Amino acid sequence: MKLANRLKIIASMIEKGSTVVDIGSDHAYLPIYLVKEGISQRVIATEILSGPFERARENIKKSCYQDFIQLRYGSGLKPIKPGEVDVAVIAGMGANTMINIIEESRETVDSLKKLILQPMCNQARLRKHLFQRAYTIIDEDVAMDANKYYEIIVAQKASIVAFDEIDILVGPVLRCKKTPVVEEYIHYRIKKLQKILETLEASNSRAGEIALLERKRELQALKEVIK
Numbered sequence: 001m002k003l004a005n006r007l008k009i010i011a012s013m014i015e016k017g018s019t020v021v022d023i024g025s026d027h028a029y030l031p032i033y034l035v036k037e038g039i040s041q042r043v044i045a046t047e048i049l050s051g052p053f054e055r056a057r058e059n060i061k062k063s064c065y066q067d068f069i070q071l072r073y074g075s076g077l078k079p080i081k082p083g084e085v086d087v088a089v090i091a092g093m094g095a096n097t098m099i100n101i102i103e104e105s106r107e108t109v110d111s112l113k114k115l116i117l118q119p120m121c122n123q124a125r126l127r128k129h130l131f132q133r134a135y136t137i138i139d140e141d142v143a144m145d146a147n148k149y150y151e152i153i154v155a156q157k158a159s160i161v162a163f164d165e166i167d168i169l170v171g172p173v174l175r176c177k178k179t180p181v182v183e184e185y186i187h188y189r190i191k192k193l194q195k196i197l198e199t200l201e202a203s204n205s206r207a208g209e210i211a212l213l214e215r216k217r218e219l220q221a222l223k224e225v226i227k
């Protein structure tokens with residue numbers, strides 16, 4: 001089993017001895033890795049679809065870690081009681097699915113020490129939602145896997161959270177991180193946005209105008225970060 005770099009980075013963000021739930025575990029690679037590396041001795045894997053659920057069950061059985069990994073069927077954190085785990089991981093899904101999962105189990109999410117999210121798209125929308133619900137972002141990183149960048153966001157319940165547009169568009173921790181992969185990622189986003197802007201500038205539609213303004217603000221936010 002070769003663990004994807006994004007999942008390895010997520011594993012490195014989990015303190016040794018934590019109780020963890022991996023939501024939408026699919027192949028159960030992350031739970032197996034956490035037990036194998038001695039990071040956690042109690043991991044719950046949840047799945048909503050029967051195919052991935054069976055795949056997870058097979059892999060857990062093959063790993064011989066059935067005593068350490070429990071597989072539960074259901075949506076998001078619904079199969080978890082508030083306070084039952086320290087850390088929840090939601091990786092490899094869209095931001096909208098993640099927001100639904102958070103919203104359907106607010107009490108359990110609020111009881112977590114860490115919520116680790118690796119959205120496949122709409123990262124800014126997810127950050128805005130977290131801030132609006134008073135979750136603070138305590139860590140962020142970028143993983144590179146097979147020539148693709150993946151953002152990782154670590155959140156925690158707070159009482160009040162102050163944020164601005166750069167926090168939403170880039171991320172409060174990411175904007176200060178000066179690692180080579182984060183810097184490459186910011187430059188990659190700038191280039192991608194500049195291409196999108198060229199296309200939007202050629203469009204005459206009202207929707208195009210709004211999108212153009214939004215993209216320009218995003219570009220400005222990214223440029224601020226590398227200044």
Ligand SMILES: C[S@@+](CC[C@H](N)C(=O)[O-])C[C@H]1O[C@@H](n2cnc3c(N)ncnc32)[C@H](O)[C@@H]1O
Nearest residue numbers: 023024025026047048049052074075076091092
């Ligand atoms: C693309 S896979 C990602 C697997 C793994 N987390 C990873 O990052 O490699 C997404 C998985 O999430 C599951 N899933 C989607 N929505 C879910 C939900 N609300 N609750 C639990 N699992 C869900 C899907 O069935 C699928 O197996």
